[in-house]
Amino acid sequence: MILYFRDNFFNAGRTEIVNENQEAIGEIDLRNAFGSSLEVFGRDGGGPLFGGKFRMMSNKWRVTDSSGEECGVLRYRFTFMSKRYEYDRYGEGVFEITSPAFSRDYEVRNAKGELVVSFQKVSGWFESTAFRLTVHSGRIVGYEWVSVIMGMNEIRKRHNSAGAG
Template identity: 45%
Template sequence: MSNEVLYVSDNFFSAGRTDIYNSDKVKIGELDLKSAFTSSLDVYDLDGNALLSGRFPFFSNKWMVTDQAGREIGELKAKFAFFSEKYEYYANAGESYRIESEAFSKLYQILDRNEKEVARFEKVSGFFSSPVFQLTNSTGHINSFELIAVVMGVNEIKKRRQSAANSGGGAH
């Protein structure tokens, strides 16, 4: 799985199904953003089988990734940082990954415990008509579909923070 590149369309309305493509523009799965009013999603393979889900548990700012049976396989949470964005993803396999981005950048690096980049994602345009997330997985240690659930979790945490800031709530 060396340097697997995937693309996920960014749904403008933040609800409904969107396709997951590989670098050859071949559909390999789908992402279902359940509703514009709730922050949850499912990731499906090409045959329509549910692989993973992501959601915020009730009254929590942590993004949980679960397998098709509902078992937790990882947890994403934001870390406090000045002039950058930082997140930590704890996989139940015992691994942890740091996700970071410089201020105002659209590029996020996913680093392992040894500070080695294992994946990266960024919001790009031009591949399709609407903006997409481009995910490059450089390792076989973490599944690309799991990384998609994590990437979308980062996006949902950012939306929550923005919504709280806009409403005057300072919750992080």
């Protein structure tokens, strides 16, 4: 499964999730410009399938399921020459998200080291951040990975703004 999705410049509003044929199969609702939170909807437009927001007074991204229950947490791991995050999916284990320094390509591996998901940042310099997600295997659906990747993007934004100040 291949999905394309993007952020908005002002962290607010809805953006489409499309497949490799450019068919709309869902959307992301970026809840507001001042507090980072989002909801991910499927093709049918019903209630949210997944959500995400920061934990209170923390840089950990909380992923929620369709009932609003926390189903996992994403955290940044400091490294010198690469980008590294961990997604602890309750009941599934810890997934490591890595990217070499200065790369736009990421890999997600399970505890056995198997490639589960890969994604690339595909946007240009003056565009809002966009991603191409490929789900290779596993029981976690693409819509949940959208919430995780958008959370990773929000953590990166927080780190960049903290470094600028």
